[in-house]
Amino acid sequence: MSAPVLELDGLYAGYGETEILHDIHLRVDEGEIVVIVGPNGAGKSTAMKAVFGLLNITRGAVRLAGTEITGTPPEKVVGKGVAYVPQTANIFATLSVEENLEMGAYVSSENPAPRIEEIYQLFPPLREKRRQPAGSLSGGQRQMVAMGKALMLHPKILLLDEPTAGLSPKYRGEIFHIVRDINAAGSTILMVEQNAKQALGIAHRGYVLVDGQNRHEGTGQGLIADEEVARMFLGAGGHG
Amino acid sequence: MMEFLNFYLFPGILLGCIYALGAIGISLTFGILRFSNFAHGDTMVLGVYITLSFVWLTDLHPLVVMPLAMALTAFAMLGMDRAFFKPFRKSPPIMSVIASFGLMLMIRSAVQFFWGTQIQAMVKGIQPPLQWLQPLMLREKQLYILGGTVILMVAMHLLLTRTKIGKAMRAVSDNPDLAALTGINTERVVQATWILGASLAVAAGVFLALDTQVETNMGFKMLLPMFAAAILGGIGKPYGAVLGGMVIGIVEEVSAYPWIGTTPLLNPGYKAGVAFAIMVLMLIWRPQGLLRGRQF
Numbered sequence: 402m403s404a405p406v407l408e409l410d411g412l413y414a415g416y417g418e419t420e421i422l423h424d425i426h427l428r429v430d431e432g433e434i435v436v437i438v439g440p441n442g443a444g445k446s447t448a449m450k451a452v453f454g455l456l457n458i459t460r461g462a463v464r465l466a467g468t469e470i471t472g473t474p475p476e477k478v479v480g481k482g483v484a485y486v487p488q489t490a491n492i493f494a495t496l497s498v499e500e501n502l503e504m505g506a507y508v509s510s511e512n513p514a515p516r517i518e519e520i521y522q523l524f525p526p527l528r529e530k531r532r533q534p535a536g537s538l539s540g541g542q543r544q545m546v547a548m549g550k551a552l553m554l555h556p557k558i559l560l561l562d563e564p565t566a567g568l569s570p571k572y573r574g575e576i577f578h579i580v581r582d583i584n585a586a587g588s589t590i591l592m593v594e595q596n597a598k599q600a601l602g603i604a605h606r607g608y609v610l611v612d613g614q615n616r617h618e619g620t621g622q623g624l625i626a627d628e629e630v631a632r633m634f635l636g637a638g639g640h641g
Numbered sequence: 642m643m644e645f646l647n648f649y650l651f652p653g654i655l656l657g658c659i660y661a662l663g664a665i666g667i668s669l670t671f672g673i674l675r676f677s678n679f680a681h682g683d684t685m686v687l688g689v690y691i692t693l694s695f696v697w698l699t700d701l702h703p704l705v706v707m708p709l710a711m712a713l714t715a716f717a718m719l720g721m722d723r724a725f726f727k728p729f730r731k732s733p734p735i736m737s738v739i740a741s742f743g744l745m746l747m748i749r750s751a752v753q754f755f756w757g758t759q760i761q762a763m764v765k766g767i768q769p770p771l772q773w774l775q776p777l778m779l780r781e782k783q784l785y786i787l788g789g790t791v792i793l794m795v796a797m798h799l800l801l802t803r804t805k806i807g808k809a810m811r812a813v814s815d816n817p818d819l820a821a822l823t824g825i826n827t828e829r830v831v832q833a834t835w836i837l838g839a840s841l842a843v844a845a846g847v848f849l850a851l852d853t854q855v856e857t858n859m860g861f862k863m864l865l866p867m868f869a870a871a872i873l874g875g876i877g878k879p880y881g882a883v884l885g886g887m888v889i890g891i892v893e894e895v896s897a898y899p900w901i902g903t904t905p906l907l908n909p910g911y912k913a914g915v916a917f918a919i920m921v922l923m924l925i926w927r928p929q930g931l932l933r934g935r936q937f
């Protein structure tokens with residue numbers, strides 16, 4: 402079996418002296434959508450930042466297609482085909498929509514125009530707003546800019562941190578739809594989500610993190626069916 | 642009316658051009674490196690003296706040799722960045738501010754050591770106002786200053802909006818963490834910032850020297866109005882710095898006009914206080930600046 406696209410292997414990591422992740426194991430195979438769910442403060446975002454060398458990692462390893470990248474600085478990780486849409490502040494608000502997309506292709510020396518055209522086909526509302534400052538767009542459209550920017554270089558794996566947070570149900574459905582399309586087009590996806598039921602619904606596999614530790618893992622459908630997971634996340638229905 | 646134009650408004654606009662060019666570097670450094678660079682005025686002085694030396698050597702007009710002086714000063718700035726600022730890149734900003742203070746004193750001392758402290762003229766002789774512009778009183782060199790400023794501003798605008806490195810500079814200024822996550826090479830952006838800021842500072846200094854004279858403390862005198870301009874326009878916003886520079890230059894000169902009665906409204910001796918007053922009022926009334934820059 403080939404090495405997973407991304408693997409966190411027994412990771413202990415945190416901010417400075419504070420350890421947040423205690424022995425995290427996580428694996429994303431080629432072509433999968435993997436979803437991480439868990440309560441607020443569980444360390445879901447922190448696990449993603451660990452991939453980008455933004456944390457103080459004390460033990461364990463991060464591997465990309467079998468190669469260790471633990472602690473590699475972010476600009477190098479981007480060059481290896483990993484794209485990351487952070488939970489907050491994930492666009493350049495004062496740059497135009499098109500400039501945001503161009504920046505998504507910064508590490509490449511090729512002309513970004515053809516790919517930008519493809520991104521506009523994926524997210525039609527962005528085309529007419531291309532010259533506007535990205536910060537002036539609605540929440541859902543800003544999320545499209547952030548995702549479009551991340552997709553510019555055809556990443557091998559895309560990390561999405563709560564892409565539907567704060568969006569209306571209509572936009573939420575649309576984003577999940579697009580995530581599926583992107584995956585079908587060949588990108589592997591690791592996604593953190595609060596809307597656990599919907600997210601697990603489109604996931605191949607999922608992980609439940611609690612207090613910086615693995616609590617459950619399984620197939621998307623398996624986790625939805627799990628009683629404890631249902632009690633923790635699914636009972637309350639959709640979060641805001 | 643003519644008197645107002647010739648002796649108050651035009652000098653104000655010229656001074657505004659000079660402040661604007663100088664303030665851009667301060668604003669960019671704050672936006673991208675996130676500290677107040679007190680060495681900016683003396684970087685300017687270094688460029689002015691390099692220009693002066695080329696003028697002595699070649700006998701060419703200062704504006705002809707200025708591009709070379711801009712390039713050399715920018716190159717020197719990259720060296721100084723590596724020696725004095727790069728070690729503090731990940732430290733709290735106050736470290737870089739103090740380093741810039743030290744650098745300011747070092748550059749000035751070096752300039753005084755190599756070129757002496759006496760006042761020099763950039764171009765010899767007195768220029769009369771141009772005949773064909775009468776009754777407007779503008780000298781040829783003043784037209785050069787206006788034209789040069791316009792050209793440099795357009796070039797800066799094109800750099801920031803049309804080139805990859807310029808857009809990356811705006812991206813880093815907007816959101817440095819995301820810029821790193823996007824793969825933007827922050828060190829390259831920092832270098833571009835120094836090159837742009839130092840080049841424009843040299844132009845500002847040479848224009849000032851053309852309009853007045855060359856002295857080793859001209860950078861220090863420019864520091865306050867340049868900071869005031871950057872704050873007025875919105876710190877971190879290059880276009881704001883241009884706006885702020887123009888406003889401060891014009892207000893400084895026009896404040897000496899006898900608006901009421903026959904004596905100057907403000908004694909010209911207090912001109913320097915105008916920039917300070919504007920800066921203080923701005924920090925109280927609208928600390929984000931006219932164009933919504935970063936807040937202190």
Ligand SMILES: Nc1ncnc2c1ncn2[C@@H]1O[C@H](COP(=O)(O)OP(=O)(O)OP(=O)(O)O)[C@@H](O)[C@H]1O
Pocket residue numbers: 416419421439440441442443444445446447448488
């Ligand atoms: N930059 C930081 N510095 C220090 N501690 C942080 C930082 N960011 C997050 N933390 C702490 O790390 C822990 C995990 O935070 P994290 O953001 O990973 O949680 P999360 O699972 O993503 O939560 P949420 O659902 O609210 O996004 C929290 O206790 C948080 O306070």
Ligand SMILES: [Mg+2]
Pocket residue numbers: 445446447488562
């Ligand atoms: Mg989070």
